[in-house]
Amino acid sequence: MTAITLPSSSNVSAPPSETASDSPLLAVDELRVAYGRRVAVDAVSFSVHAGEIFGLLGPNGAGKTSTLSAIEGLIIPERGTIRVAGIDVQERPLDARANLGVQLQATSFQKDLTVTEIVRLYGGLYGIVLDADGARGVLAAIDLSACAGMKAGQLSGGQLQRLSLATATLHDPPLLLLDEPTTGLDPQSRRRFWSKIETMRDSGRAILLTTHSMEEAHAVCDRVSIIDRGRIIVTGPPQAIVDSNKDRPEVRAAARRPDVTLEDVFIGLTGAGAITT
Numbered sequence: 009m010t011a012i013t014l015p016s017s018s019n020v021s022a023p024p025s026e027t028a029s030d031s032p033l034l035a036v037d038e039l040r041v042a043y044g045r046r047v048a049v050d051a052v053s054f055s056v057h058a059g060e061i062f063g064l065l066g067p068n069g070a071g072k073t074s075t076l077s078a079i080e081g082l083i084i085p086e087r088g089t090i091r092v093a094g095i096d097v098q099e100r101p102l103d104a105r106a107n108l109g110v111q112l113q114a115t116s117f118q119k120d121l122t123v124t125e126i127v128r129l130y131g132g133l134y135g136i137v138l139d140a141d142g143a144r145g146v147l148a149a150i151d152l153s154a155c156a157g158m159k160a161g162q163l164s165g166g167q168l169q170r171l172s173l174a175t176a177t178l179h180d181p182p183l184l185l186l187d188e189p190t191t192g193l194d195p196q197s198r199r200r201f202w203s204k205i206e207t208m209r210d211s212g213r214a215i216l217l218t219t220h221s222m223e224e225a226h227a228v229c230d231r232v233s234i235i236d237r238g239r240i241i242v243t244g245p246p247q248a249i250v251d252s253n254k255d256r257p258e259v260r261a262a263a264r265r266p267d268v269t270l271e272d273v274f275i276g277l278t279g280a281g282a283i284t285t
């Protein structure tokens with residue numbers, strides 16, 4: 009794909025509230041990730057601030073998980089720098105990781121352990137000893153009190169995702185990375201999950217989530233970068249992206265209803281016939 013040049017008004021790189029002292033909790037600069045000769049992520053730059061839900065939005069294969077893997081230090085980028093809470097991920101990986109809570113694209117818990125046992129087990133991995141009251145508090149915060157004695161194998165998809173959110177945040181990290189956390193959830197479970205991460209955002213955390221749902225990005229993200237075939241094509245608040253692109257002929261042509269959506273903008277700008285899900 010050739011790079012698309014967008015009007016500068018549509019390429020908002022920082023929230024309006026940003027000040028000089030408001031340094032980002034995550035800064036990704038000119039990231040390039042390759043698997044052999046295959047370039048999966050190229051020239052990707054964005055930043056995420058405290059009190060912000062930032063969405064990396066794109067279809068399957070766009071490079072979302074590869075970007076997160078580089079941030080987590082699981083793969084070494086070919087180019088670029090990544091700073092977590094000001095710490096260079098390649099120079100000081102352990103210090104950087106201590107600031108991260110990570111929810112992987114597929115989390116599997118041992119099916120025979122109870123929810124309480126899992127929370128305590130993960131607490132132990134982070135060096136946090138949870139007594140019965142502590143475990144109860146963790147479960148209450150994610151609406152799983154009623155499931156405390158249930159085995160992981162008995163939980164619904166939404167309950168499992170909330171449990172994995174809890175286990176990713178036991179050490180109270182300032183930056184959360186969530187890889188497609190709501191894929192496969194029913195609408196109610198998805199909304200419940202959104203409200204949990206909004207609460208975390210409102211308590212001052214920075215949250216980076218990936219999604220291929222334009223609707224989700226519009227509903228829950230303060231800002232998004234739309235990524236396609238490894239490159240960011242636009243960054244900004246979802247409504248601002250819609251507003252500044254809705255009159256472009258290629259976006260109009262993609263719109264199925266009078267109100268242009270983020271999905272119409274994506275289809276129009278990428279020339280994609282359909283979004284792969």
Ligand SMILES: Nc1ncnc2c1ncn2[C@@H]1O[C@H](COP(=O)(O)OP(=O)(O)O)[C@@H](O)[C@H]1O
Binds near residue numbers: 043046047048066071
């Ligand atoms: N381990 C790997 N080896 C080779 N290619 C990979 C590997 N992981 C991902 N890719 C390729 O890199 C591209 C981006 O993948 P990924 O980051 O998983 O995208 P997304 O998470 O957006 O679906 C895809 O073309 C994928 O096939």
Ligand SMILES: [Mg+2]
Binds near residue numbers: 072073074113187
């Ligand atoms: Mg992925």
